[in-house]
Amino acid sequence: MNGLDLPRLLALDGFMANDITNMSCPIPLSDYPAVLMAHGAGGRLMNQLIGRMFLAAFGDVQPNDAAVLDVSVSRIAMTTDSFVVRPLFFPGGDIGSLAVHGTVNDLAMAGARPAYLSVSFILEEGLPMEALWRIVRSMRSAADKAGVRIVTGDTKVVERGHGDGLYINTTGVGLFRDGDARRIGPEAVRPGDAVILSGDIGRHGMAVMAAREGLSFEADIESDSADLSGAVLEMLDSGLDVRCLRDATRGGVAAVLNEIATASNLSIEADESKIAVDDGVRGACEILGFDPLHVANEGRFVAFVAPGDADAAVEVIARHFPGVAPAVIGAVCAGRPGLVTMRTPIGATRILDMPSGELLPRIC
Amino acid sequence: MKYIDEFRDPQAARRYADAIRSVTTRPWTIMEVCGGQTHAIVRFGVQQILPQEINLVHGPGCPVCVTPVEQIDKALEIAAKPGVVFCSFGDMLRVPGSERDLLSVKAGGGDVRIVYSPLDAVKLAAQNPDREVVFFAVGFETTAPANAMAVYQARQAGLSNFSVLVSHVLVPPAMEAILSSPHNRVQAFLAAGHVCAVMGWEEYTPIAEKFKVPIVVTGFEPLDILHGVYLCIRQLEQGRSEVENQYVRAVQEGGNRSAQELVREVFAIRDRKWRGIGEIPASGLGLSEAYAGFDAETRFDVAGQSKEESGECISGLILQGLKKPHECPAFGKKCMPEKPLGATMVSGEGACSAYYRYHGKSG
Numbered sequence: 071m072n073g074l075d076l077p078r079l080l081a082l083d084g085f086m087a088n089d090i091t092n093m094s095c096p097i098p099l100s101d102y103p104a105v106l107m108a109h110g111a112g113g114r115l116m117n118q119l120i121g122r123m124f125l126a127a128f129g130d131v132q133p134n135d136a137a138v139l140d141v142s143v144s145r146i147a148m149t150t151d152s153f154v155v156r157p158l159f160f161p162g163g164d165i166g167s168l169a170v171h172g173t174v175n176d177l178a179m180a181g182a183r184p185a186y187l188s189v190s191f192i193l194e195e196g197l198p199m200e201a202l203w204r205i206v207r208s209m210r211s212a213a214d215k216a217g218v219r220i221v222t223g224d225t226k227v228v229e230r231g232h233g234d235g236l237y238i239n240t241t242g243v244g245l246f247r248d249g250d251a252r253r254i255g256p257e258a259v260r261p262g263d264a265v266i267l268s269g270d271i272g273r274h275g276m277a278v279m280a281a282r283e284g285l286s287f288e289a290d291i292e293s294d295s296a297d298l299s300g301a302v303l304e305m306l307d308s309g310l311d312v313r314c315l316r317d318a319t320r321g322g323v324a325a326v327l328n329e330i331a332t333a334s335n336l337s338i339e340a341d342e343s344k345i346a347v348d349d350g351v352r353g354a355c356e357i358l359g360f361d362p363l364h365v366a367n368e369g370r371f372v373a374f375v376a377p378g379d380a381d382a383a384v385e386v387i388a389r390h391f392p393g394v395a396p397a398v399i400g401a402v403c404a405g406r407p408g409l410v411t412m413r414t415p416i417g418a419t420r421i422l423d424m425p426s427g428e429l430l431p432r433i434c
Numbered sequence: 435m436k437y438i439d440e441f442r443d444p445q446a447a448r449r450y451a452d453a454i455r456s457v458t459t460r461p462w463t464i465m466e467v468c469g470g471q472t473h474a475i476v477r478f479g480v481q482q483i484l485p486q487e488i489n490l491v492h493g494p495g496c497p498v499c500v501t502p503v504e505q506i507d508k509a510l511e512i513a514a515k516p517g518v519v520f521c522s523f524g525d526m527l528r529v530p531g532s533e534r535d536l537l538s539v540k541a542g543g544g545d546v547r548i549v550y551s552p553l554d555a556v557k558l559a560a561q562n563p564d565r566e567v568v569f570f571a572v573g574f575e576t577t578a579p580a581n582a583m584a585v586y587q588a589r590q591a592g593l594s595n596f597s598v599l600v601s602h603v604l605v606p607p608a609m610e611a612i613l614s615s616p617h618n619r620v621q622a623f624l625a626a627g628h629v630c631a632v633m634g635w636e637e638y639t640p641i642a643e644k645f646k647v648p649i650v651v652t653g654f655e656p657l658d659i660l661h662g663v664y665l666c667i668r669q670l671e672q673g674r675s676e677v678e679n680q681y682v683r684a685v686q687e688g689g690n691r692s693a694q695e696l697v698r699e700v701f702a703i704r705d706r707k708w709r710g711i712g713e714i715p716a717s718g719l720g721l722s723e724a725y726a727g728f729d730a731e732t733r734f735d736v737a738g739q740s741k742e743e744s745g746e747c748i749s750g751l752i753l754q755g756l757k758k759p760h761e762c763p764a765f766g767k768k769c770m771p772e773k774p775l776g777a778t779m780v781s782g783e784g785a786c787s788a789y790y791r792y793h794g795k796s797g
Binding site for chain 1: 435438442443444447448476477478479480481482483523524525527528537548550656770771772781783790791792793794
């Protein structure tokens, strides 16, 4: 971490607990109940924040300006993502777990095993220290579950009114197994490939929107935010012929299918009745005039798999995510490059287009 | 999911389509008035399973689409003023005025907020006594009662910092205007179920009689629409022109009397300009005299602007059912949901946007 004293200088021995889930905030509330500009100013307060909170929570952070990693593989994957979700806490997750899952999943979608993360915080002056601690704990817990280590990071503080509490950037490094030379991506997609959707859609977008706008629906909607690497790596390790993977985040499944159809110069035919949508999500979408296919997910992906391996792939996903209904939703076809068509519930066909921008609720 | 799945059932849809085929002996043109119905027709591909003789044309029933450009410009002017919190339903934010839209005013520092209910805007006004809270009261008879309730409650609460920019329109005068046009092709109407849930269907009987057109009050799910089409065709084939109610689960003949009363108290009937169509006498609502103090146009002195439409946009012809979106030379080329020339491309309920989304760039 930049501008950081060694943890031992901060008397952190015995503080680096492996299980931090029950630990209380290490920055005494009575001292600093909220983040101050000084927490980013490079002095004693910043060192205390980094040392007592971040080093303690993340455990694997190297006390240098850069983390040095010994890797013995010849191919790595690298990705970066920034997280600005509002509110910071929402049913089913928070900005911290999301920041880990998002980057871990992007690595997994390349077929790599997520190994290391960097974490960069932009904190807003006045952010309650307790909230930051909850987020940090949540990151560690998500990282542990996904098997990645948080090895380096940075902290900046911006003036009150210049950020929504905090923003997080995570950068991730994933490793490929030696000898694994396969390229997973749109260029590998072939006509006839099965299109598999890993579960029901729309939960994250609607959970966040409901929490942000104070909308209450009959059933609480929880975000699907989850680490997808376990399922993906098992599919790859068991030798299934996986051609392309994409997590269905912003723009939803509609965006993924359109992106892959365009990038592969092929078309996709999907069947809307095969796409699972939870009743609560569907109800909320109906009320607001959204198409669930356009709504963001944070724990669902689309896999393009050789037709013979489709059933096995669905089985692997179902084992990792019980109850979320993975299914083959369509197939890749030759011709009409970039076109995605959808069989509608009444048996007609329509074009599934890219969502055109921010989802805006309809009047009536 | 109840009230959804059973109205999207593929077998039942096929049975309806067969029934329609069995009563259809020649070509008919039916207009669905409401944008919500247009959206469902295109999203579910209803036209594809109908016999070729039946042509569905899309009516002027999207409030976002028919709000005149000068009204949008007034909204933009008010929203950009310091000290104003401008509240709107979501899909008004992307509607182009003559130069920009509410999203760009927001990006430029205007306090523009999406609300889900007009009462949320009243709440905002109560919480922010030092700010002027303005609600963009747009819509047909469907949204009029809630918008009226907002103004009513603001008066009850004595809120002097709340006002509404009104652009309310009414369905029956628009139907009459379409039927009176010498170019009219519409032979029957699917009337908008939600409008009738508020207003009932009494005001449609004189129209059906005068113009000899069947009018069927219809819901918004694919089976509702197929059922509505079936009832229209049966009437047309039998030479009848009556008002029928397909949407029995939501609509009663007299509608919602207390909602109507509130609308009558807060609003009064006015001449209104419709985007793409022009002025239609007695086709809209403005604040009644008793509530005139809540009029944002007077409060911010923005009344009396008049603007011309983009010459390339044929949304007026589309809203009257005279053209379909893909017949426009700009469709999918110069005019797309990300950069709409006219309002029918903006709202999810607009015919052009629905065609673009579900039929593709070539319509």
